[in-house]
Amino acid sequence: MDFSFTPEQEMLRKTVRDFAEKEIAPKVDWMDETGKVPMDLVKRMSELGFGGVLIAKEYGGTGVGHIARIIILEEIGRVSAAMANTLQIHHLGESPIIYFGTEEQKKKWLPSMAKGKKIGALALTEPVGGSDVLGIQTVAKKEGDAYVITGRKCFITNSHISDVCGVIAKTGEKELTCFIVEKGTPGFSPGREENKFGLRGCNTGEVVLENCKVPAENMIGKPGDGLRIALSCISNVGRAGVGASALGIVRRCLEEAVKYANKRTLYGKPIADIQAIQWLITDIYMDYEISRWMAYYAAWLRDQGARCDAENSLQKFWTTEAAVRCAQKLVDIFGAYGVLKEYVPQRLLRDAWPLVSAAGTLEIMKLVMVREVLRKYA
Amino acid sequence: MNFLNVIVCIKQVPDPQHLSKITIDPISKTIRREDVPAVINPLDKHALEEGLRIRDKYGGRVIVLSMCPPQAELACREALAMGADEAILLCDRAFAGADTLSTSYSLSLAIKRIGGFNMILCGNETVDGSTGQVPPQLADFLNVPHVTRARKIEFTNEGMVRVERSIEYGYMVVEVTLPAVIAVTKEINVPRIPTVSGILEAHQREVKVWTAKDIEAEEEKIGLAGSPTQVVDIFSPEIGRKGEILKGEPEEVVKLLVQRLHELGVI
Numbered sequence: 001m002d003f004s005f006t007p008e009q010e011m012l013r014k015t016v017r018d019f020a021e022k023e024i025a026p027k028v029d030w031m032d033e034t035g036k037v038p039m040d041l042v043k044r045m046s047e048l049g050f051g052g053v054l055i056a057k058e059y060g061g062t063g064v065g066h067i068a069r070i071i072i073l074e075e076i077g078r079v080s081a082a083m084a085n086t087l088q089i090h091h092l093g094e095s096p097i098i099y100f101g102t103e104e105q106k107k108k109w110l111p112s113m114a115k116g117k118k119i120g121a122l123a124l125t126e127p128v129g130g131s132d133v134l135g136i137q138t139v140a141k142k143e144g145d146a147y148v149i150t151g152r153k154c155f156i157t158n159s160h161i162s163d164v165c166g167v168i169a170k171t172g173e174k175e176l177t178c179f180i181v182e183k184g185t186p187g188f189s190p191g192r193e194e195n196k197f198g199l200r201g202c203n204t205g206e207v208v209l210e211n212c213k214v215p216a217e218n219m220i221g222k223p224g225d226g227l228r229i230a231l232s233c234i235s236n237v238g239r240a241g242v243g244a245s246a247l248g249i250v251r252r253c254l255e256e257a258v259k260y261a262n263k264r265t266l267y268g269k270p271i272a273d274i275q276a277i278q279w280l281i282t283d284i285y286m287d288y289e290i291s292r293w294m295a296y297y298a299a300w301l302r303d304q305g306a307r308c309d310a311e312n313s314l315q316k317f318w319t320t321e322a323a324v325r326c327a328q329k330l331v332d333i334f335g336a337y338g339v340l341k342e343y344v345p346q347r348l349l350r351d352a353w354p355l356v357s358a359a360g361t362l363e364i365m366k367l368v369m370v371r372e373v374l375r376k377y378a
Numbered sequence: 379m380n381f382l383n384v385i386v387c388i389k390q391v392p393d394p395q396h397l398s399k400i401t402i403d404p405i406s407k408t409i410r411r412e413d414v415p416a417v418i419n420p421l422d423k424h425a426l427e428e429g430l431r432i433r434d435k436y437g438g439r440v441i442v443l444s445m446c447p448p449q450a451e452l453a454c455r456e457a458l459a460m461g462a463d464e465a466i467l468l469c470d471r472a473f474a475g476a477d478t479l480s481t482s483y484s485l486s487l488a489i490k491r492i493g494g495f496n497m498i499l500c501g502n503e504t505v506d507g508s509t510g511q512v513p514p515q516l517a518d519f520l521n522v523p524h525v526t527r528a529r530k531i532e533f534t535n536e537g538m539v540r541v542e543r544s545i546e547y548g549y550m551v552v553e554v555t556l557p558a559v560i561a562v563t564k565e566i567n568v569p570r571i572p573t574v575s576g577i578l579e580a581h582q583r584e585v586k587v588w589t590a591k592d593i594e595a596e597e598e599k600i601g602l603a604g605s606p607t608q609v610v611d612i613f614s615p616e617i618g619r620k621g622e623i624l625k626g627e628p629e630e631v632v633k634l635l636v637q638r639l640h641e642l643g644v645i
Contacts, residue, residue, distance in 0.1 A: 008581045011456060012574065019571045049574030204421045 003293075005071075012068055015150035016075035019048060024079045031082055032347055036163075037161055038083075038201065043101025045076075045087050046116020054091055054098055054237070060111035066236075070244045072297070077248020078255075081323075081351040082202035084248055085358070087201045088241025089157040093120020095233040095324045096166045096178050096220045098134065102143060105220065109164055109180065122238070123153040123161035123207045124230050129363050130155070133168075133176070133227060140169035140177060145216050147171070147179060149209045152191065157358075159205035160190040166233075168226045176226030180218045187212030198350030235309045235368070236302055238359040239316040243295050246316075246323035246355045249348050253326040256344055257281050257333050286321035294318055310372035317365040323352035383495040385441050387485060387516070388422040388457060390450040391506045402612045407518040408507065409612070418453045421501025423460075425562045427569040428531065429499050430461045436533070439463040441492060445473060445484055451585050458580035459572035466492070475602030478511035484600055485512070486519035487593040502527055502561040505535040513561035521559045522621075529565040611644055 005013070014119060027038050045051060053069045055061025069091065077084035094113050097105055112118040126136045138151020149169050150159055153159075159271035163183045171177040181188050191206030261272035271277045294315040301308035331338030338345040356362065393399055393415040400547075401410045418426070429440040442457040444450050446466040454465035468488055476484065489495065503510035510526065516591060517524030529549060530542040537556050542549045544563055554560075572580070590600055622636045639645045 007452065007455070008577055011452070011459060011572075011577050011580075013457070014456075015572050015577060022571075047573075048571060049576075053574060062578060064574060064578065068574070 005067075008064075009068060009071055013071050013075055015048075016050070016072050017043075017078070020079040020083075024076065024083050028075070028201075028347075030078050031080065033200075034058070035195060035200040037086065037203045039161065041083060042086060042090075042119060042161065043084070043116045044089075047115070050076075050087060051090055051094075051116045052114030055094060055110050055114045056098075059106050060114035061213050064301040066240065067296060070240065070247070070295050070299045073241055074242035074248045074251060074292075077245040078252045079248070081245045081249050081348075081355065082199045082200065084245035085157060085199055085202045085242070087160075087354070088245060090116075090120045090237070091241060092122045092233060092238045093158065093164060093166060094161060095237040097180065099233065100178070100221045100225065100229050104217070105180070113164060118163035119158060120159050120164050120166075121156060121158035121207075122166040122168075123156045123159075123235065124168045124231070124234070125153060125155050126151065128155055131361055133230065134174055136168065136170060136176070138167070138169040140171050140179060140214075142171070142216070143213070146213045147177075147216060147219070149179065149181070149187075149212045149214060151209050153207040153209075155204055156207050157192070157204050159207050160193055160203050161320050165207065166220070166229075167207070168230050169209075171223045171226075175224045176230065177223045178220040178226040178229045179214050180220060181209070181212060181214055183215065184213055196354055197348075198352070199354045200350075213312060234359055235312050239312045240295070240298060240302070242355050242358045243291075243298075243312075243316040243319040244354060245293050246319040247295050248290075249323040249352050249355075250284070250291050250319065250345070251342075252328050253323075253330045253348055254284045254288045255279075256348075257284055257330050260334060277333060280333055284326045284329055287326050291315070291319040291322050296317075310369045313365040313368040317358065317362055317369075319363070320352070320356045320358075324349065324356060327352045354364070380386055382437055383439050383441055383492065385443055385492060385495050385498045386422070386426045386429045386430055386457070386462070387498065387500045387512070388426060388444045388453060389419045389501075389504050390416045390444065390446050390453040391419045393417045393505050394420065394505045397505070402614075407609050407612050416449065416453070418456055419501050419504045420633055421503060421508075421562060421564060423501070423569040424564055424566050425499040425501050426457055426460060426462065426566045428562055429497075430570070431567065431569045432497070432531075433461075433463075434560060438496065442468065443485060443492070444468065445476070445481055445488075451587075454585045457575040458583055458585070460570055461572075461576065463518055464586070465583075466586045466588055468589075468593070469587050470591075471596070472590040472595070472601050474603060476600060477607040478507070478509050478607035479606060480600055480604035480640065482512050482515035482519055483604060484590075484593065484595055485516055487595055488588060489516075489520060491588070491593055497556055498522075498559040500559065500561045502563050510561070513559050517559035520557075520559070523554050525554050525558065526551055526561040528560045528562045531562075531566070546582070 051071050052061030056063040072087055073084045097109050113120055128135050135187045140147040142148045165181050167179050167181050168176050187210045189208050191208040193205040261277050262270050264271045298308050298311040298315045330345040334345050337343050392411055396414050399414050403410055433440045440462045442462045442465045448469055455466050458465050500513045514524050525541045527544040529543045529544045532540045534540050541552050624631045
């Protein structure tokens with residue numbers, strides 16, 4: 001077993017870290033204060049090729065795959081989980097087209113999405129259907145060679161900035177179908193924008209469809225494929241991406257904990273010499289290593305083409321929970337400074353928490369895992 | 379304007395963000411660089427960026443040249459990822475222990491082997507040695523003019539550049555005929571970040587490796603043998619403080635303090 005990264009992957013990590021520290025870091029405070037999305041950075045990430053890592057070369061991407069994707073998201077998440085989550089949802093918006101689209105659909109949308117000219121999103125959740133996917137009430141009725149979609153989606157990341165949005169709608173009793181709806185389509189608009197306590201700078205809000213007429217050729221797959229498409233994309237791309245964004249937070253917690261503990265003195269010595277602080281740092285280290293290898297293992301499975309829903313759920317469950325507890329421990333290590341807005345621990349904690357239920361609650365992650373466990377270990 | 383080659387000299391150095399991890403071997407008086415990540419010398423990156431901008435505007439090719447141990451292949455690949463057309467690594471045990479003069483000699487031979495060039499760009503100094511001597515010495519070996527501390531380069535007439543050169547409290551403007559060696563400061567530009575496709579392509583391309591024999595170097599002029607300067611000692615100086623305690627009532631102490639600061643020339 002070779003656990004090392006390739007020279008290209010190491011260079012990619014270094015490059016993304018450089019970009020995140022030089023270009024994202026200066027805007028983090030502004031994002032946190034205003035809650036606004038720095039669209040120049042969103043476009044810039046795609047200019048550098050981060051938006052096209054899952055898209056094949058013939059459609060304008062690089063096709064480097066899922067391990068490379070996790071590297072990019074971890075390094076960006078280390079500086080701003082808000083930016084990492086924005087990017088990973090862009091990948092999620094691409095994924096129905098990448099994995100289930102026709103050749104015409106791929107040629108139509110993927111090149112502009114790879115270059116960041118069009119930003120992606122996936123709209124599934126509704127007030128009545130998040131965990132209960134089949135409970136969604138957005139309806140798509142066939143009229144001639146088009147579908148007319150009516151409904152309201154909530155808690156959609158990139159709701160107000162996306163140009164190409166995958167929308168999951170009911171086309172029959174317990175029949176879900178996936179449509180691509182482009183910005184500017186009459187009857188399609190963003191609704192309320194949410195004001196979150198964390199992940200600020202990552203846009204979350206409603207998507208409203210009022211008799212929105214979408215050509216039949218915008219359907220991904222066939223009627224009824226929507227559930228499979230949604231769950232597959234959310235599992236393999238969405239959950240992996242949320243986990244990677246959280247991984248960046250855990251990594252940052254570890255670095256900040258060590259840096260602060262070496263610098264801060266108490267009783268005439270650095271607090272890194274105090275055993276209680278050492279235990280906190282070790283806890284964060286253990287969480288980082290476990291989260292890291294789980295995230296990369298799941299990505300490796302995906303790059304091999306293997307089914308990995310349980311592994312995706314496991315890494316997302318573990319890493320998002322780890323991000324919250326590591327950020328809490330970091331606040332503790334910083335003492336009173338940990339709760340001040342000038343210091344990073346409080347932002348890491350506020351950014352970690354919204355990731356816990358993103359792309360599925362902890363309980364749903366357990367349901368996905370137990371199905372696989374009961375089958376595999378029977 | 380038709381451009382030939384811009385040659386950019388780069389060096390792999392310890393990452394300045396991790397300089398505190400560097401230790402000094404007390405016997406060999408060398409810097410222990412294990413466990414310290416290595417990067418392209420920051421000012422060399424600015425030099426490379428300037429070369430790429432010149433190429434993008436006027437045509438020609440950017441060739442990166444480095445005299446370093448084998449691990450500097452990574453630095454060369456990073457330069458390729460940024461957009462350099464070619465990368466050459468001068469790598470040979472015979473180059474070990476080289477000071478700036480010996481290094482400049484070897485680089486000049488490699489440049490002569492590369493052939494025609496309009497400009498050689500370097501970072502003004504490296505973060506490890508910080509001598510700033512290689513660019514002027516290189517120019518001397520190549521018998522071309524040089525400008526150091528360049529913060530802006532503009533092309534005026536065919537074959538001439540106008541360079542703003544940083545000096546204390548300002549800058550001076552010089553005109554220099556090409557070909558020339560120009561050493562740049564960080565004010566000159568913001569280096570580009572490699573793209574994902576640039577990184578992938580860089581790892582599929584060749585980094586040429588040249589030895590002392592390939593550049594027909596004279597044995598007595600390279601490496602330790604060719605180095606008139608030797609490192610005798612490396613140490614971290616102890617910075618002590620001259621303490622003086624002024625005692626008395628607050629008003630008296632203030633008067634005394636002002637008087638002392640006056641005497642010391644501080645105010």
